[in-house]
Amino acid sequence: xxxxxxxxxxxxxxxxxxxxxxxxxxxxxxxxxxxxxxxxxxxxxxxxxxxxxxxxxxxxxxxxxxxxxxxxxxxxxxxxxxxxxxxxxxxxxxxxxxxxxxxxxxxxxxxxxxxxxxxxxxxxxxxxxxxxxxxxxxxxxxxxxxxxxxxxxxxxxxxxxxxxxxxxxxxxxxxxxxxxxxxxxxxxxxxxxxxxxxxxxxxxxxxxxxxxxxxxxxxxxxxxxxxxxxxxxxxxxxxxxxxxxxxxxxxxxxxxxxxxxxxxxxxxxxxxxxxxxxxxxxxxxxxxxxxxxxxxxxxxxxxxxxxxxxxxxxxxxxxxxxxxxxxxxxxxxxxxxxxxxxxxxxxxxxxxxxxxxxxxxxxxxxxxxxxxxxxxxxxxxxxxxxxxxxxxxxxxxxxxxxxxxxxxxxxxxxxxxxxxxxxxxxxxxxxxxxxxxxxxxxxxxxxxxxxxxxxxxxxxxxxxxxxxxxxxxxxxxxxxxxxxxxxxxxxxxxxxxxxxxxxxxxxxxxxxxxxxxxxxxxxxxxxxxxxxxxxxxxxxxxxxxxxxxxxxxxxxxxxxxxxxxxxxxxxxxxxxxxxxxxxxxxxxxxxxxxxxxxxxxxxxxxxxxxxxxxxxxxxxxxxxxxxxxxxxxxxxxxxxxxxxxxxxxxxxxxxxxxxxxx
Amino acid sequence: xxxxxxxxxxxxxxxxxxxxxxxxxxxxxxxxxxxxxxxxxxxxxxxxxxxxxxxxxxxxxxxxxxxxxxxxxxxxxxxxxxxxxxxxxxxxxxxxxxxxxxxxxxxxxxxxxxxxxxxxxxxxxxxxxxxxxxxxxxxxxxxxxx
Numbered sequence: 001x002x003x004x005x006x007x008x009x010x011x012x013x014x015x016x017x018x019x020x021x022x023x024x025x026x027x028x029x030x031x032x033x034x035x036x037x038x039x040x041x042x043x044x045x046x047x048x049x050x051x052x053x054x055x056x057x058x059x060x061x062x063x064x065x066x067x068x069x070x071x072x073x074x075x076x077x078x079x080x081x082x083x084x085x086x087x088x089x090x091x092x093x094x095x096x097x098x099x100x101x102x103x104x105x106x107x108x109x110x111x112x113x114x115x116x117x118x119x120x121x122x123x124x125x126x127x128x129x130x131x132x133x134x135x136x137x138x139x140x141x142x143x144x145x146x147x148x149x150x151x152x153x154x155x156x157x158x159x160x161x162x163x164x165x166x167x168x169x170x171x172x173x174x175x176x177x178x179x180x181x182x183x184x185x186x187x188x189x190x191x192x193x194x195x196x197x198x199x200x201x202x203x204x205x206x207x208x209x210x211x212x213x214x215x216x217x218x219x220x221x222x223x224x225x226x227x228x229x230x231x232x233x234x235x236x237x238x239x240x241x242x243x244x245x246x247x248x249x250x251x252x253x254x255x256x257x258x259x260x261x262x263x264x265x266x267x268x269x270x271x272x273x274x275x276x277x278x279x280x281x282x283x284x285x286x287x288x289x290x291x292x293x294x295x296x297x298x299x300x301x302x303x304x305x306x307x308x309x310x311x312x313x314x315x316x317x318x319x320x321x322x323x324x325x326x327x328x329x330x331x332x333x334x335x336x337x338x339x340x341x342x343x344x345x346x347x348x349x350x351x352x353x354x355x356x357x358x359x360x361x362x363x364x365x366x367x368x369x370x371x372x373x374x375x376x377x378x379x380x381x382x383x384x385x386x387x388x389x390x391x392x393x394x395x396x397x398x399x400x401x402x403x404x405x406x407x408x409x410x411x412x413x414x415x416x417x418x419x420x421x422x423x424x425x426x427x428x429x430x431x432x433x434x435x436x437x438x439x440x441x442x443x444x445x446x447x448x449x450x451x452x453x454x455x456x457x458x459x460x461x462x463x464x465x466x467x468x469x470x471x472x473x474x475x476x477x478x479x480x481x482x483x484x485x486x487x488x489x490x491x492x493x494x495x496x497x498x499x500x501x502x503x504x505x506x507x508x509x510x511x512x513x514x515x516x517x518x519x520x521x522x523x524x525x526x527x528x529x530x531x532x533x534x535x536x537x538x539x540x541x542x543x544x545x546x547x548x549x550x551x552x553x554x555x556x557x558x559x560x561x562x563x564x565x566x567x568x569x570x571x572x573x574x575x576x577x578x579x580x581x582x583x584x585x586x587x588x589x590x591x592x593x594x595x596x597x598x599x600x601x602x603x604x605x606x607x608x609x610x611x612x613x614x615x616x617x618x619x620x621x622x623x624x625x626x627x628x629x630x631x632x633x634x635x636x637x638x639x640x641x642x643x644x645x646x647x648x649x650x651x652x653x654x655x656x657x658x659x660x661x662x
Numbered sequence: 663x664x665x666x667x668x669x670x671x672x673x674x675x676x677x678x679x680x681x682x683x684x685x686x687x688x689x690x691x692x693x694x695x696x697x698x699x700x701x702x703x704x705x706x707x708x709x710x711x712x713x714x715x716x717x718x719x720x721x722x723x724x725x726x727x728x729x730x731x732x733x734x735x736x737x738x739x740x741x742x743x744x745x746x747x748x749x750x751x752x753x754x755x756x757x758x759x760x761x762x763x764x765x766x767x768x769x770x771x772x773x774x775x776x777x778x779x780x781x782x783x784x785x786x787x788x789x790x791x792x793x794x795x796x797x798x799x800x801x802x803x804x805x806x807x808x
Contacts, residue, residue: 070688071705096703099691104782105699114699121704512739514682516776534681534775535739578707596710598741631740632711636750648707654719660702661673661723 002063005036005055009043009068018102020112027116031123044074049081056085063091063126067119069098088131095122124655132577135625139225140325141568149177151542151557152330153203158561160208164568170213174279183363186413187444200280220510224537225573227324235315237286242310245282249302258290263360267367272302326564330541331504335496336391340398345464350375354496381490385474386411387461388431391497400497405547407495408435412448419452428455430476513538520546531560539563578647579628582621584609586642589619593634601627672726672792676703677712681739682774683731689778697785710743714754727767727792734772766791
């Protein structure tokens, strides 16, 4: 029998306001094995931990139950306290009486009763706990960054500057991401390319950074400190080592009708292309779906004009297998599809565009060379309407429930830039709220209104209808003046909601990183661990975690890098000792456990066993503690009940069940 | 809800995996999304750790309902654990139904770490269901019911 101490935390009033902690202390004293129980306002404080240390010493405790917040918060704290007191850290169990009790129940009698039962279950479990020893695993000192936008570039630069090797995997032909598509950035109106391209060059030139563009992550195995990743380098059809980036192939390519993804499909590009002039690497790829050579076998113009002889039609996808200690996800975002928003006539009129499309139109390298013009007839607009929150803050299922966060500011930027360059254009913005929480953000928005005379109307737009005269009729409401507005506009710009890049789901699955209902990656803790995934060794950078602007993205990218560096700086990691353990006398060597093990941790050995005095050689299961992650799949599969999971043994869980059902 | 006399308060055991559902329950807690106190959570590393024996034991000891929560299919921290759990529970629940423990008393639900709302809703629904089914007397060891 253990000698158990129970420590009940008030958590200030978080627990004590709903749970009668004194009564819990009183009641658990009669539980088997309990020889000490006390309560304290903050068990996690130094003074609280000293209470545990003193009790262990005085009462010679062998097991500890702390009734407090979730083990996800303070299990580590109390395990350390137990260690300081000379106990094995795994002789501690937590009864979660805050998140699972006091915070969700109002009635004190009921909550107290439940807290006692939860404590009882933890006591029953700790009675069966055994000391466990954590093992060690090594750390591969190399990081993988998935995504080569500003988030990925910044993370890679920061990790590389700390002296660690970094690989960036980017699925498009160039790094740069969404930021490379922007014309200007708020709230300073910096030219986006002017501040981004030096970073791209720096990343490409960094001796510790290796960039795989036009590549995707195919497979991830392993765990924190020791991931093995298959990277698929898609066939570029151009030999990167030979290509000089002269661009002649792109000029001469006869197939020029593919939609230009970089310009959001507003114009076309050749079949062999680099997405934009400053692309890194400056090596084109052949779009095999559009290339005449690949479609018909005839053509081969690019091969003929390439003086470097870099064109290689026979290139194949290449799989590169590499080991990493840490993985940073920086997959970024896209704008939502507008198929659910017919009322804005986006699919009917070329003059209804998204803000990202306007960004390309305003850019000197864009489809209109930077001239603001209607895409339908090339005329200069006189009347422009911006519609905010298209698909954001949506209460029905058509759009997204969240605020996309960046739209208020970029719309103010667009309005300001247009009024500055084309003072004769009237700009009206329909908004629900203008949200400008950020350094110099509100000042920026006020300048748009006060200095540039942008007309802000509080209200939503119900319909945009193309008129026979080529204009667009915008029907909206003005909530402040309580009236309907009918406005003829030349162009309508939709502040389209952003959503995580579609591929993030697949990547999250490969990494077993959790994802929320909107496909944003979940943080380990929303406030205290915002750049870490709950999956150890996986870190989050940029919009894949939630909507954010460039300064926030860069800050988070740096934070993710620091967390990754913190991991890479370690030589060894302690492993989870809650691993599977076979009872060699019960094992009949059937192999079923090995079949369900996702880590290949189970092997078989011919081993001499002593079965009640009978010595014989049997085939028995062996678990490799370094590989076993402690899921427990094998324990349930085992037909003879030989396999058990340390820390979550059959007896321990049954004891909990019994305590709850008592 | 304050306790009133003679009201049927079911005993409900919820097995929650450490990575998704336990965290989802934590989120329900920190978001103050209430559900009845009849639900008591047992943490397991993965839904695949739940041996059918544990569920039989719960019913034997007088549980009125057992729910198993894990990561969504495809999102298991251990890649495939929830698929094993799903198959095992499908078989087990059919067998229990045959033995007289109605299907409504057992449930598998996928709750992610971000789904505090879903966790609370699921538990509210489940408790309602068990209350409508009443006390579980069919397989319970009557000695445990006092």
